[in-house]
Amino acid sequence: MTATIARETTKSTLNIDDLANQVKTIADRLGISKYDIYGSTVDETEADVYEGSPKQVGASNRSSITVRVWSKQNTVGVTSTTDIDPAGLELALKTAAEASAFGVTEHVPDFSPEAIAPLDPAALERIEHKEQIADSAPIQSLLDILLSAEKELVEAHEAIEAVPYNGMSQKDVIHFYLNSAGAKRQEAHSVTTLFLYAQTTEAGGKKPRSGSAYRLSIGLDGLDIRGCIEETKEKTISHYNYQKITTGKYKVVFSAKAFLSLLYAFSNLFNAQNILDKQSLSTPESIGNEIASPALSVFDDELHSGNVAASAFDGEGTPTRRVPVITAGKLTNFLHSAGTAKRLNAKPTGHATMGAKVSVSPSFLHVLPGETENAAYDLAKLENVVFIDELQALHAGVNALQGSLSLPFKGWIVNKGDRTSIESATVAGDILDLLKSIAYIEPTAKVTPRGVSPRVWIDSMAITGD
Template structure:
């Protein structure tokens, strides 16, 4: 177990010996177990104990040096601090980071007790059973080529020369099942499902099986789609993936680097329809990766990014907040050039603004494309331009009946998408990346397979 007080005392003494008055450290350690199976037999079993340490120091010139290691012993920390001190001679003076003034603020801990890990043989038997039950769901499902059950228990600390002593523990577990089905004279079709929990006992194994089977079977009867412009309804997962791909909209680091769709003066501008709101909430109870503090020790909190269609705030590190003249928001990573990234999106209706066209129903639609999942986001998104062209899995809904689309891409501009939202449908659903309802969008270009 990481002892934040002991580590802080050790680093303070080492820094004093090196004549260093400003320093900080982030460290984490974890125990990971994962299993995969193939046709009723254990295919791959993995176990690992991991640790990572990052130390930064500031020399008398204000230059920053940084080093990383995996040794948490006194000797390891001494070498890391010495290495960072030597590296500081080459630090950049143009835009150096500093210690977050919010790193010593009182911290409201997350009330989540880490769950005990299960023996790896129990994990294997659980996954073998799940694989067999999925195979039994339909005669066309021949294999479950991608599957896995994993669990992790870990802890992290953040310490600095201002007196910050942050510490937290957490645990997580995940199950994924990805089935492959094939019928005579037809192309193989695949689909899958994922379930997450704080421990393996929280995983909805049967729900994962049922969803993977239902999605796979729904894609067996596929047909091509004509190229054209369609009204689309995005699943929560697909829309959150799209918003995540364009998170530079709210990223202050991207704004300063000229890589964002927003500018300094963009705050207060209308960027979406009035009923659209988006929050970033690292502490949400459904966020399994929730953390009480970021890489600089700044407390996390629920942050409104878009309210009533209006851009309200950017995500900040200590450095970007200093340049904007605001407080850091708890979204920093740790490094010589500090990164800024979102935590967990919550998308929903603006209070008092309704949810758009309440008559829209994806189960009664006609001529509507239902997009279930997006692919190739790393290649099909031009984040700094706002454009995207992405392959997707989904269905064409006609007369309330849905039929799988053989192969197609959806293309558009995220700024136009946010201005063309028609409605939120149904209750918001929890996904690994956030909370979101089904989202209707008007006028997207769909290109079918030639």
């Protein structure tokens, strides 16, 4: 059973040893012997501008924790709260203890067996000894960057009429996990984000088109502002003067962003919780099955150097790591929480998300690039190739249980390097057919905020024009 408590808090610093001692004292007083807590605190500043003036400027500090308490009958109660001062912790522990009387008796969650395991040395570089907290830039610096970017984008082409979404944020985040068995984890990092979205007007009553880009870095000093502006400018202009496309079969190339979005949309193929819940095309016996072309290998790699917001442990305190998911086309591993690992006689992989129910989710997918160039797959030489840059409506156009997809997209028809934006079109197919039909994976990968991938080619896919 789950209960929720909400209060404001201004606490922005945290020491895991002090917190663990505080929680133990409260738990002892309440007669609670088994518990764990996962949570975070976030300090954020953000700014938006529009038409040469600040649109929104704000700052916030927020905390959230999930508390689990086990009863003497080994049932679990769960409480969430935004208050981590002593009064808030005591109320959360007491509420979770009361809720534990109504907890499930089947597949009862337990501590991760790796919650007290040593962290990977690479992870230690990110936390405890070298926490990557950057100095926050003044709000005025963010506004100056945004105003300058907006001005440059509007002046880049006569068709660009506005930059309706033009924002930056700076966040300092502290994650922590502790339990009554002695586990204590804490880490901290900063993330600075820039998002630009420009829009064009089209002659002849055509709908306006847009182009966008965003960049992440630890601090403002490392943020690729110029790259974000140039990408937004290039994409926006490239979608100007769009044309219809004829319905038919086309050779298709997916951008890194588009291909990764497909893998996330169908991550139930290797998500152990989905598989146990029978919400997947895979079964517990699917390990070793060929689900893709031998050209495809995919890792989930939370600690990849390109992951600005990497975390060294998951919601159960399990250390994160590089997990091979698909190797040369074969399903190699599932992503696990402690509970799914126990049920499938495996090890936790560091992919648990703590909440009212422990869930499993991918973190930072890494598609390995191909080994060599292939002249048969070169946008500068081929004709009538559909380049899909961004898939849309993934929430509605994907049926993950059936494996089907029918998705509108933003992209171009490419003829020997010349791109023409496609007015309106949908790509359709079956995810397993698509993965098995991968013809070529380019040798150069691109780092995106959600993972790493090269461009991926499919020899034939159904494209429906407007």
